[in-house]
Amino acid sequence: MNLLTFRSEEDLNRAGAGLIASLLQSNPRSVLGLATGSTPIGIYAELVKLYESGSVSFAKARSYNLDEYVGLSGSHPASYRCFMNTHLFDRVDIDPANTHVPNGLAKDLEQECAYYDAMIEDDRIDLQLLGLGHNGHIGFNEPDDELIPGTHAATLQQQTREANARFFNSQDDVPKQAITMGVAGIMKAAQIMLVVRGAAKADIARQALTGPITTQCPASLLQLHPNLVVLMDEAAGAWAK
Numbered sequence: 001m002n003l004l005t006f007r008s009e010e011d012l013n014r015a016g017a018g019l020i021a022s023l024l025q026s027n028p029r030s031v032l033g034l035a036t037g038s039t040p041i042g043i044y045a046e047l048v049k050l051y052e053s054g055s056v057s058f059a060k061a062r063s064y065n066l067d068e069y070v071g072l073s074g075s076h077p078a079s080y081r082c083f084m085n086t087h088l089f090d091r092v093d094i095d096p097a098n099t100h101v102p103n104g105l106a107k108d109l110e111q112e113c114a115y116y117d118a119m120i121e122d123d124r125i126d127l128q129l130l131g132l133g134h135n136g137h138i139g140f141n142e143p144d145d146e147l148i149p150g151t152h153a154a155t156l157q158q159q160t161r162e163a164n165a166r167f168f169n170s171q172d173d174v175p176k177q178a179i180t181m182g183v184a185g186i187m188k189a190a191q192i193m194l195v196v197r198g199a200a201k202a203d204i205a206r207q208a209l210t211g212p213i214t215t216q217c218p219a220s221l222l223q224l225h226p227n228l229v230v231l232m233d234e235a236a237g238a239w240a241k
Ligand code: GLP
Pocket: 035, 036, 037, 038, 039, 040, 066, 067, 130, 131, 132, 133, 134, 138, 139, 140, 160, 164
């Protein structure tokens, strides 16, 4: 595990974007595993700058997002498809047909999950970007006695719904379910970049990365990944010094 802490948000964003950009520079056909939430926004903004300056192209890249709310269409402002279009896809040269986000409106959720798994099995993810939930979740894999390996429809915990309420008009509007890649799907990526920001996540980051590997903290499974890089700001990573 490569643990990196950064003095400024700008340095962290540059380092995160730099990792993705170097991957694309060495292999323009790279497959990116992408994440939503407030954590990766600065990294996407930095990637847009790199694209605008001609340093990186997404023209041949493909992407798979971790998750999507069940019941939201891609045009809903709080959907993860809309988030990705706004922060990255509409601002770089990626072919929209090569961007994948689970379909939250799928009539048959099981079929949609199987379809998504078949795609990420075929198209191995080179680099998976991850944020960290306050309860240690990754994607929408919530703490539990058992974790589900493949893509599945997950029931969101109350704490997660509260944390994500800021993206909706009211807490009641936060969907109760989401389609998420499972932990096995995430762990299959050749490299994982976990990004953690803010003092409120310092303790869960420490638990996840130095505590016992347990399904009660899904991010702790990342300790088993052979190529994990963790980018933290000083507030989140104070314990790592
Ligand atoms: C959501 C997403 C996760 C994300 C988490 C943290 O639950 N499904 O992928 O990592 O939020 O979000 P934030 O980065 O806004 O703290």
